[in-house]
């Protein structure tokens with residue numbers, strides 16, 4: 001079972017949305033959610049997890065000693081396995097479908113994607129991030145060392161995931177640096193905006209990741225052909241009634257001709273992607289065979 005551990009000062013927020021629908025149905029059988037209250041690791045009788053920032057300024061900062069002890073405890077629960085550790089942060093690598101697929105490694109189905117490269121980190125690249133995100137790249141260019149790393153990390157990612165959620169103005173930089181260096185912790189953002197806390201971002205990441213677990217969907221094909229799988233947005237979907245407010249569903253979908261239907265869907269996907277996401281379209285065009 002794929003185990004996700006979340007570190008938060010608001011444990012009651014979980015499982016939240018993850019407790020509903022297919023993610024909720026798989027909870028406890030296909031995947032498992034363990035919540036750790038960071039406050040339990042506070043040192044004083046007031047259970048204080050934050051303090052004022054050195055150098056002044058607005059807001060509070062989460063203490064490194066408290067966060068470190070919570071992380072150490074969480075990691076210990078996986079021993080001897082080594083989970084992926086994520087820190088939700090607006091400064092992180094922006095989350096994507098490719099990242100979800102790569103992070104899930106062995107747990108996900110054989111999704112074929114041609115764009116892992118585009119999400120590689122730049123700058124102070126966490127080497128491990130690059131390795132995770134390279135899992136689905138063309139293996140012909142890998143060195144022996146890289147191949148060994150991929151194997152190690154694919155196995156690692158099967159061991160589950162720990163997600164650290166910040167609050168207030170964020171977390172003391174020292175504990176972030178130590179966990180990045182010593183444990184390959186990855187900073188992950190869900191987009192260029194700032195929220196009050198990492199809990200909603202964590203739920204989004206968990207949702208997208210566990211969606212990749214083989215067996216969680218009623219129809220496993222649905223993760224393979226939806227938006228972003230091959231840098232194309234999904235084609236339009238229709239259901240009953242066949243005519244509604246004078247609008248009929250496209251004729252071809254009623255034809256029963258699967259070849260035609262596939263062709264029509266691909267055309268639609270291409271049209272929609274070209275119009276709505278020229279960036280994805282460019283990527284797709286540069287490698288249309290995936």
Ligand code: SAH
Nearest residue numbers: 088089166169170189190194195197198201
């Ligand atoms: N002062 C910080 C923001 C802190 S917001 C800054 O300017 O960068 C408090 C917490 O919310 C963060 O530590 C992080 O865990 C979470 N958070 C906020 N926005 C986020 C985003 N876009 N993606 C992921 N996590 C986010």
